[in-house]
Amino acid sequence: MPELPEVETIVRDLAPRLAGSRLSSPRIHKTDVLRGISRGRMLRLLDGARIRCVTRRAKHAVLELDSGHRLVFQPGMTGSLLIYPGRLTAEQRRYAVLETGIGGREKLVYRDVRRIGTIRLLDERGWASYTDRIGPEPVDPDFDPVELAARISGSRQAIKKVLMDQRRIAGVGNIYASEALFRARIDPSRPASHLGTPETERLHRALKEVLTDAIAARGTTVRDYRTGTGGSGSFQSLLQVYGRAGEPCVRCGTPLAETHAIDARQTVFCWRCQS
DNA sequence: ACGAGGTCCTGCGAGC
DNA sequence: TGCTCGCAGGACCTCG
Numbered sequence: 001m002p003e004l005p006e007v008e009t010i011v012r013d014l015a016p017r018l019a020g021s022r023l024s025s026p027r028i029h030k031t032d033v034l035r036g037i038s039r040g041r042m043l044r045l046l047d048g049a050r051i052r053c054v055t056r057r058a059k060h061a062v063l064e065l066d067s068g069h070r071l072v073f074q075p076g077m078t079g080s081l082l083i084y085p086g087r088l089t090a091e092q093r094r095y096a097v098l099e100t101g102i103g104g105r106e107k108l109v110y111r112d113v114r115r116i117g118t119i120r121l122l123d124e125r126g127w128a129s130y131t132d133r134i135g136p137e138p139v140d141p142d143f144d145p146v147e148l149a150a151r152i153s154g155s156r157q158a159i160k161k162v163l164m165d166q167r168r169i170a171g172v173g174n175i176y177a178s179e180a181l182f183r184a185r186i187d188p189s190r191p192a193s194h195l196g197t198p199e200t201e202r203l204h205r206a207l208k209e210v211l212t213d214a215i216a217a218r219g220t221t222v223r224d225y226r227t228g229t230g231g232s233g234s235f236q237s238l239l240q241v242y243g244r245a246g247e248p249c250v251r252c253g254t255p256l257a258e259t260h261a262i263d264a265r266q267t268v269f270c271w272r273c274q275s
Numbered sequence: 276a277c278g279a280g281g282t283c284c285t286g287c288g289a290g291c
Numbered sequence: 292t293g294c295t296c297g298c299a300g301g302a303c304c305t306c307g
Contacts, residue, residue, distance in 0.1 A: 001300070033285080059301080075302050095285095114284045116301065155289085166302080173301070214281075223286095223299095264280080265300070 004171030006225050006233065007056050010081050013228025014122040015054040017083055018063065018108065022050045024101035033097055035118045042121050045069055046100060047103035058134050058170035070127050076117030078224040082109050111145070113224055135169045139211050145197075145204040152192040152200070158262045159195060160188035163207075163246055172207070175220055175242045175263050180207040182241045187274045188267050189259070213238065241268040249273060 026046040028039045031212035050066040061081055065069040076241045086105040092109055098110040122130055136143050151168045162176040183206035186199055219233030240250050249270040257271045
């Protein structure tokens, strides 16, 4: 499920191959992923547009176009962005949501099985207001413990839910929130405002480390996530709690616990180490 | 202002 | 074996 490290991997894979390409004959097969724009208008604005560069913001892959527009993909649970060498096979076309020529015979395809993901096309102003509503990037060098404290201290919500709130911090989802809290030895259900300075500092370090490690591993493939080259990530073998309910804690051996009480999402944690 | 809960969407695994 | 049901989840919405 693409969170920050997965989208970062996709963008790093695609950026050198897409920069400078011109979009041709775009097609949109499913419209329910579009936000704030009709299929017809999006197709008109994409056809012939040139990609200036490809970047990441939070969990979004952003194609910046010469026109000043940005084509913004949010892969959600099951979305992927892939380049295919020529005509799509039936299997490649299955679940394709958007496809476009990018020069030569190559096709760029956004594929999404469950279509929880979204696609936007924003002009400069639209992008400015969109990105302003998203919190700071946790892998940015400027993101320090003071910044983290400022972003989370105002909420009495469970710290795990707060970490996943994109308005507060960008790019963190269920997997990396769970992993960071385990590394920092913090109970995921603790109210965010109750964290003291030492805990906030541990969480800050854990968050940076887990995201950096996951980027180095090219992300976590549990099921649908694919890198920009169609491969799998490898961080799933390094997960310490996510998806490991009932297995022994790597630190103390206690069977890992599972709850759905936070945000109705599965949360796995060690009740002994994280308290 | 904040928090809780429902909704979208489809594939898959559990259970009968 | 073949069916139904519920779950997975991020973001957004409504309601209290």
